[in-house]
Amino acid sequence: MRPDQEREYIEYVTGRLSRLHRTAYMLCGDAHRADDIVQATLTALYTQWKRVTAADNVDAYVHSILVRRYLDERRLRWSRVRLGDVPVHAATVQSADHGVVERDALMTALRVLPKGQRAVVVLRYFDDLSVEATAEALKCSVGNVKSQCARGLASLRAALGPERQVSIAQGMRDAS
Incomplete structure (x- = not known):
């Protein structure tokens, strides 16, 4: 070079x-x-x-x-091999910081998503890419990005429950 x-x-x-x-x-x-x-x-x-x-x-x-x-x-x-006996999601948070608890809940919910949905949600909402830029990055169609995103968000909503959705959404905006 x-x-x-x-x-x-x-x-x-x-x-x-x-x-x-x-x-x-x-x-x-x-x-x-x-x-x-x-x-x-x-x-x-x-x-x-x-x-x-x-x-x-x-x-x-x-x-x-x-x-x-x-x-x-x-x-x-x-x-797929985990080093150690305790899964990551089983760790307890000793801090009184509400943001740590919310971030842990979000990361646990993201780990449950299939890899395609997780990639779309992360690129769209954490990296703030447009639908077109996400489709270009993943080498797929815009429609695929939209459907994967909708499914991923629905799964996140179900995993997080209604009480956490508002605080998580605020944290996602703050993380960007």
């Missing part, structure tokens, strides 16, 4: 690293796996940087790589 391209790559990654990590975390629900997904994404991005910069929407291209890396990891058998 030429020095000017490498500088562009570093500037791009530096500006978006925390957002990419947040997206990966929202998809997989595990900070360590999110690190792995982001690292694989950045490696692929580096090797394809010339092609990426030629794309109309660089962010959608990068989100596409990120989601593909997440989906590829989910297909591997070792990704």
Whole structure:
């Protein structure tokens, strides 16, 4: 890679690293796996940087790589192995902070969604992508994004219950 391209790559990654990590975390629900997904994404991005910069929407291209890396990891058998006896969702929150409890409830509800619905909900509402940008990132139709989003939101509403929906919606807006 030429020095000017490498500088562009570093500037791009530096500006978006925390957002990419947040997206990966929202998809997989595990900070360590999110690190792995982001690292694989950045490696692929580096090797394809010339092609990426030629794309109309660089962010959608990068989100596409990120989601593909997440989906590829989910297909591997070792990704189903849990280290430790206690599932993540069984952890108790000792803090009086209401936001931590709400975030935990949201993450638990997101983990229940099928991977396609989870990807659409995360890209649409946590990364604030448009329907078209989400479809481009996932390489699917706009109609598929809309239907997956509707199903995903309905599942989240059912999992969270009516008392948490208002506070979760506020937290989703604050997280953006």
